Amino acid sequence: MKISILKIIIFSLIIFALFVFWRGLKxxxxxxxxxxxxxxxxxxxxxxxxxxxxxxxxxxxxxxxYTLINFFASWCAPCRAEHKxxxxxxxxxxxxxxxxxxxxxxxxxxxxxxxxxxNPYDFVGRDxxxxxxxxxxxxxxxxxxxxxxxxxxxKKIIGPIDQTQYNEVLKLMQ
Amino acid sequence: MxxxxxxxxxxxxxxxxxLIIYTATLDLNTTSQLVKKSIYKLSLFQTxxxxxxxxxxxxxxxxxxxxxxxxYENSHTTKPFFYKVAGTWGNHEGSLLLWINxxxxxxxxxxxxxxxHDKKYRLYTLIVQNILILGFLFFLLLNSNPFNxxxxxxxxxxxxxxxxxxxALAIHPPLLYVGxxxxxxxxxxxxxxxLSGYGGxxxxxxxxxxxxxxxxxxxxxxxxxxxxxxxxxxxxxxWFWDPVENASLLPWFAITALMHSLIVLEKRNTLYSxxxxxxxxxxxxxxxxxxxxxxxxxxSVHTFASDPSRGIYILSFLSLMIFSALIIFFIKYKKETYxxxxxxxxxxxxxxxxxxVFFLVTVLIGMxxxxxxxxxxxxxxxxxPPFFNIIIIPLVVPFMFLMAIGPKIGWIKSQNKIFYKVSFxxxxxxxxxxxxxxxxxxxxxxxxxxxxxxxxxxxxxxLDIKKIITNKNKIELPRIISHLSFGLLVLFIGINxxxxxxxxxxxxxxxxxxxxxxxxxxxxIKIKESKNYKAVIGNFKLTNLKNNLVQYLEPEIRIYAxxxxxxxxxxxxxxxxxDLYLTMSNVSRSDYYNIKFQNKPFMIWIWIxxxxxxxxxxxxxILKKNED
Numbered sequence: 001m002k003i004s005i006l007k008i009i010i011f012s013l014i015i016f017a018l019f020v021f022w023r024g025l026k027x028x029x030x031x032x033x034x035x036x037x038x039x040x041x042x043x044x045x046x047x048x049x050x051x052x053x054x055x056x057x058x059x060x061x062x063x064x065x066y067t068l069i070n071f072f073a074s075w076c077a078p079c080r081a082e083h084k085x086x087x088x089x090x091x092x093x094x095x096x097x098x099x100x101x102x103x104x105x106x107x108x109x110x111x112x113x114x115x116x117x118x119n120p121y122d123f124v125g126r127d128x129x130x131x132x133x134x135x136x137x138x139x140x141x142x143x144x145x146x147x148x149x150x151x152x153x154x155k156k157i158i159g160p161i162d163q164t165q166y167n168e169v170l171k172l173m174q
Numbered sequence: 175m176x177x178x179x180x181x182x183x184x185x186x187x188x189x190x191x192x193l194i195i196y197t198a199t200l201d202l203n204t205t206s207q208l209v210k211k212s213i214y215k216l217s218l219f220q221t222x223x224x225x226x227x228x229x230x231x232x233x234x235x236x237x238x239x240x241x242x243x244x245x246y247e248n249s250h251t252t253k254p255f256f257y258k259v260a261g262t263w264g265n266h267e268g269s270l271l272l273w274i275n276x277x278x279x280x281x282x283x284x285x286x287x288x289x290x291h292d293k294k295y296r297l298y299t300l301i302v303q304n305i306l307i308l309g310f311l312f313f314l315l316l317n318s319n320p321f322n323x324x325x326x327x328x329x330x331x332x333x334x335x336x337x338x339x340x341x342a343l344a345i346h347p348p349l350l351y352v353g354x355x356x357x358x359x360x361x362x363x364x365x366x367x368x369l370s371g372y373g374g375x376x377x378x379x380x381x382x383x384x385x386x387x388x389x390x391x392x393x394x395x396x397x398x399x400x401x402x403x404x405x406x407x408x409x410x411x412x413w414f415w416d417p418v419e420n421a422s423l424l425p426w427f428a429i430t431a432l433m434h435s436l437i438v439l440e441k442r443n444t445l446y447s448x449x450x451x452x453x454x455x456x457x458x459x460x461x462x463x464x465x466x467x468x469x470x471x472x473x474s475v476h477t478f479a480s481d482p483s484r485g486i487y488i489l490s491f492l493s494l495m496i497f498s499a500l501i502i503f504f505i506k507y508k509k510e511t512y513x514x515x516x517x518x519x520x521x522x523x524x525x526x527x528x529x530x531v532f533f534l535v536t537v538l539i540g541m542x543x544x545x546x547x548x549x550x551x552x553x554x555x556x557x558x559p560p561f562f563n564i565i566i567i568p569l570v571v572p573f574m575f576l577m578a579i580g581p582k583i584g585w586i587k588s589q590n591k592i593f594y595k596v597s598f599x600x601x602x603x604x605x606x607x608x609x610x611x612x613x614x615x616x617x618x619x620x621x622x623x624x625x626x627x628x629x630x631x632x633x634x635x636x637l638d639i640k641k642i643i644t645n646k647n648k649i650e651l652p653r654i655i656s657h658l659s660f661g662l663l664v665l666f667i668g669i670n671x672x673x674x675x676x677x678x679x680x681x682x683x684x685x686x687x688x689x690x691x692x693x694x695x696x697x698x699i700k701i702k703e704s705k706n707y708k709a710v711i712g713n714f715k716l717t718n719l720k721n722n723l724v725q726y727l728e729p730e731i732r733i734y735a736x737x738x739x740x741x742x743x744x745x746x747x748x749x750x751x752x753d754l755y756l757t758m759s760n761v762s763r764s765d766y767y768n769i770k771f772q773n774k775p776f777m778i779w780i781w782i783x784x785x786x787x788x789x790x791x792x793x794x795x796i797l798k799k800n801e802d
Contacts, residue, residue, distance in 0.1 A: 020549050021466075024548070131555075
């Protein structure tokens with residue numbers, strides 16, 4: 001077999017791809033909720049659902065003692081299930097601000113959703129293509145992350161918030 | 175008991191495979207022109223026992239034999255009989271067994287049906303195929319044995335994921351597997367051809383049927399998966415450019431390219447190396463897809479409980495396959511000289527191949543890029559439909575023109591006569607498009623081009639069919655049907671995409687919602703108990719305001735008990751002109767239901783034309799048989 005540049009390129013590409021697959025096997029295994037806890041939220045910019053001129057970034061979160069970032073959509077049934085806990089949280093606890101990120105949704109549907117079920121959010125951001133949610137490490141919805149004023153993630157909830165999760169959030173804030 | 179029988183049979187087949195490799199290697203050096211009788215016998219035994227293994231697992235599922243972990247984890251006594259059987263391949267271990275079955279059956283059939291071909295070539299094919307079989311048998315035995323037992327024996331099983339309890343999904347895996355694993359035989363044949371030097375026309379003839387068979391089944395398998403997604407996932411879409419769908423498309427592009435370039439090899443005895451590359455690529459891509467899905471690197475409905483050790487095994491096997499194939503190819507590679515005339519059919523077939531390779535690379539990049547980025551930099555992105563639509567759709571326009579004209583161009587060199595006919599047809603296509611544009615609504619420039627190209631392809635195919643009827647020469651018919659159907663498919667998808675209506679709203683029982691053309695009356699709700707689930711069924715009365723036609727739709731919310739899951743079943747009313755599509759989901763702590771209503775024109779025609787593409791392939795198999 002003669003060695004030519006083309007062959008070297010082909011072989012290196014394949015070796016590279018296989019290497020990445022191999023690494024992928026490991027990384028995928030390590031990725032779970034716990035690895036996110038303790039990490040900090042990096043810079044983001046979230047645009048308000050009704051008003052494209054209004055936005056928040058990580059600087060705004062520093063003002064709140066605790067912030068719960070909740071990913072939701074009108075088409076997501078479990079989101080409806082967890083909604084009452086979010087409402088309770090915003091009514092009964094003044095230490096926490098809740099930010100909703102509306103994930104891959106139609107604007108009208110999202111607004112109707114909040115009109116029908118009540119709006120627990122201090123700020124609703126729009127993430128029409130799901131890019132910002134990916135930035136937060138959200139896999140699917142509903143998902144929520146609890147952040148303190150140092151921007152550190154102290155809890156991550158995958159799936160709808162239930163009574164146990166709700167109590168844990170309250171406990172964490174004491 | 176069943177556990178012991180199953181495992182012993184697997185070991186037996188393992189030994190038989192070794193024996194086949196051994197006797198075949200010995201037989202390589204004998205002077206006889208015929209393959210030894212004993213090899214046939216061994217292969218027959220191997221096939222029989224492999225099928226027996228599979229049957230015993232099916233029996234385990236039918237009898238709900240929970241002494242097998244696999245049955246315990248994936249079945250339940252209350253499941254209907256049909257889904258008990260389908261459950262056999264609805265999980266990783268069982269489907270791997272199915273995979274091995276296809277490898278073995280194809281290996282035997284290839285040996286049987288190619289008796290006119292060179293002995294060395296057949297033996298090498300058998301040896302390579304059996305090395306593949308061994309690889310997967312070891313994988314089954316060491317890592318994914320469906321016959322592993324559990325003690326104490328559980329009384330009840332955990333059940334099959336309800337989303338998989340569906341007729342389309344029961345046949346989807348076997349179809350796809352025949353398609354994907356069927357490619358293994360010409361992977362082996364390609365390597366064997368390199369090793370034995372048995373190339374050219376004869377090689378093309380020996381693998382032709384197998385390529386077509388696997389192409390047909392792949393096409394059918396992909397369509398069935400898509401149909402399932404349409405009515406089960408409840409979004410009303412049918413293709414999502416989801417990584418797993420993409421994984422199934424990659425080998426399909428390669429095999430479609432192969433099917434076409436094989437014609438050149440058979441008729442003109444050239445392009446040999448390229449055909450070999452495509453043979454190798456097709457199966458390598460099938461295994462790569464399987465690896466990505468099974469290892470859990472790609473997450474989707476297809477991921478069975480992921481297990482990294484599984485991934486490592488497939489990955490090592492895959493690397494071994496790729497490197498040995500590449501090294502053998504490079505050692506045996508001989509330079510070919512091509513001299514194609516620009517106006518010959520060869521060039522058009524090559525053009526098909528360039529397009530296929532382009533589509534393949536696009537989808538490959540779209541699929542792998544997020545994985546690479548995640549692994550190397552920990553950045554997570556998702557490459558969605560916009561990427562594929564932007565890159566692939568414009569290219570479909572010239573592709574369809576070539577699809578129409580290509581087969582009409584003669585081999586070697588052709589005249590200019592065709593030019594007038596083409597310009598005339600393009601003119602008609604433009605007029606028809608203008609008609610649609612004027613009467614039914616505005617759409618983008620690109621959509622205009624797509625419509626024109628699709629209509630052109632359709633018209634051109636109809637002229638071809640007319641010619642066939644006058645000439646009474648059926649040979650071209652399957653090809654024309656496939657090409658025509660592709661044109662129809664693109665046209666219907668285009669129309670469907672352009673003129674679909676979608677409404678999303680909340681309703682209470684007794685309320686009425688008016689949309690542009692329809693009045694939707696939520697009449698009542700009833701509860702139905704079924705064998706393996708409980709259903710909340712909504713009764714909706716839909717009145718078409720234009721012609722006062724009344725229709726009743728009954729979407730369901732199903733609550734499955736084992737495992738406990740909620741699924742939303744769409745109610746679909748299919749008509750020739752359009753589909754009415756209604757889903758409802760509950761809004762907790764309120765009387766409201768979230769309703770999604772869609773009116774999708776020509777939906778049924780999308781399925782029909784897609785099926786006709788596959789039908790063309792099957793017809794070709796049958797017609798060719800009659801002719802031989």
